[in-house]
Amino acid sequence: MTTIVSFFFATALTIPQAKAAFLDPASWLGAISGRGPATVAAFPGPKAITLRDDFGPWTPATQNTPVFVGPDANPYNPTGFATRGFLGDLPASGPGEWSGLFTCNSAYSGCLGATEITYRLPFAITGIAGNLDYGFGFSGDTADALPFFGFDRSFFDPEFGPRYNGFWGEVFAPTDTIRVRWSDPADSFAFFNLSSAVVVQARSSPTSVPEPASAALLGTGLLGLMAARRRLRGG
Structure with missing residues (x-):
């Protein structure tokens, strides 16, 4: 845990403010500890991933199967059929890494490609954090394309491009399902990759460790965070 927290802090030397998220490890860990004993573990990877447009x-296997979108939505194909076009392969989502790719082709065939991805986890969690690489097509159109991450349009400076890379964390009610929706109608795309990803297991999770061990784990992480902060300040 100390190693994880130290890594997180090193990626967040400049901490901006998002609409609804934790962008520094101290705040995220504080929110966790305020809820009582907690077990922090590596992101387990999903049991199942469901895609919708x-x-x-x-599914990736059927993305090239034509679907009827109507002739008005697809003016260059009088039959009104289009495939669920995708900009690339789905990123991997395995232990310690959580990813997603969203595409939209609204100009000619409605939104095709993933506009909603649902991840079903093997146990319930109450929080998630890691180093987030989040990008989108046009900063003026899609800065808040994925509301789950809590960014709004004013967060991103167009001068530096439509992308965020740094610590990100969130806490929420216990759930074993994470659903990320594309909310922007622009003809564009969005992607995210949460590396070194960790989750906070719900206390009712059968894989949770006993409370004393949970408290000790979190306490060790907080001490590591404080030590990392002192080193970065030169103290």
Whole structure:
């Protein structure tokens, strides 16, 4: 835990403010500790991933299967059919890393490609954090394309490009399902990758350790954070 926290702090030397998220490890860990004993573990990887677009569910294997979108939505194809075009392969989401890719082709065929991805985890969690690499097509259109991460349009400076890379964390009610939706109608894309990802296991999770050990784990992490802060300040 000390190693994880020290890494997080090193990635967040400049800490901006998002609409609804924790962008520094101290705040995130404080929110966790305020809820009582907690078990922090590596992101376990999802048991299942479900994808949807505006026309229903689909899988990578069926993304090139034509779907009827209507002739008005697809003026260059009189039949009104289009494939669920995708900009690239789905990023991997395994232990310690959580990823997603969202695409939209609104100009000619409605929104195709993933507009909603649901991740089903093997146990319930109450928080998640890591180093977030989050990018999107146009800073003026899609800065808040994925509301789950809590950024709004004013957060990003167009001069530096439509991308964020740094610590990110969130806490929420216990759940084993994370659903990330594309909310921007622009003909664009968005992606995210949470590396060195950790989760806070819900206390009712069968894989949680006993409370004394949980408290000790979190306490060790907080001490590591304080030590990392002193080193960065030169104290």
